Amino acid sequence: MHKENLTEIIFDDENNNKVNPFDLFEEWYELAEKNENKYANALSFATVDKEGMPDNRILLMNGRDRRGFVVYMNLNSAKGEQLRNNPKVAAVFYWKSINRQIRIRGYVELVSDKEADEYFATRPRGSQIGAHASDQSKILKSRAQLLEKNKEIAKKYENKPVPRPKYWSGFRIIPLEMEFWKDGEFRLHDRILFKRTNINAPFTTIRLNP
Template identity: 50%
Template sequence: MQSAEQLEAEQVDERLFQGDEPFALFDRWFADAKAGEPNDPNAMALGTADADGLPDVRMVLLKGHDARGFVFYTNIDSAKGLELAANPKASLLFHWKSLRRQVRVRGPVEPVSDAESDAYFASRPRGSQVGAWASAQSRPLQSRAELEQAVEQVEARFGDAPPPRPDFWRGYRVQPLAIEFWRDRRSRLHDRMVFRREGLDAPWTTLRLYP
């Protein structure tokens, strides 16, 4: 027979999955992560694939999200930028270890508007703005000194003026066709709830999955 504490915990777990709209559910989970995750609650693994279908994954930071999708920023000539140009689809994974939860996202990718990229770039610390100009991201670097020299050249170029967004740096939006919410449970009998849709304008369907 379950104790009152166990019943209450299970009721709380069930409330974690309430709702028929995944973006609102993500908002609730992300708010919990920002309140309880000790480091980078907006960190997410980004999976892409090149033109041959060879997958690649790395950690990036979520910089915006709404009903249109999940946004991150990068150099368009970086490995991920080139892979997205060849194959504009991606997956995301948020893993909040302290909460024992994760969220998976899959879907096509589109560039965000120039205005959106400009606005976010203007909000970045100056050091990050300079770094975006100085770094030929993912390309060979002879030494740390070469990178530091590139930073000095950018700082000299712009002086005290705020650097504008480089043409080679922009945002991307992952537009989900599937969003899965996962919650750790006893005996590895985890909770999994997935929202899926056939197209970006199609309605969501909801399905529980075996762990």
């Protein structure tokens, strides 16, 4: 069980501009991985549809660097279509075990074929086959139909490597805003927002009321 001093803040106001949000993410993520039972890499991933109606679901982050956070999916899924129409997202990591939240707002960019191929190759064979079998978000007549298709795909690639389907790839969430929220005593939580106007601009740091 994670124990921490609830009066300890993320950083002093004097050190505001010395902290980079990607470094802070790494620090928090390391702590989350140590404390979460499973899926420290789970995030909510909100998009907006053509009618302006928000949508949201959990995805797994399966790549990250100082550009952003990578999630993989079927590009023809509901979220894939929504992103084609409006490549902007709001995402949230919430780690119950340490009671911290990181909110991200930004836009997405498709990862390169090379990056997607490399990640796909690391997936268990069953998941690679599943990526071919599932027409994600489309209506399925029955469970049996999916299992049958899965069997057919498995047969097709028997004793062969399973290639990445063309419609299966990743998006990198490029943050324009990252907000770090840390539980505080008496609800005096600590909130630090990093914000930039474009990806080449430096982040400015803002402290928010809890």
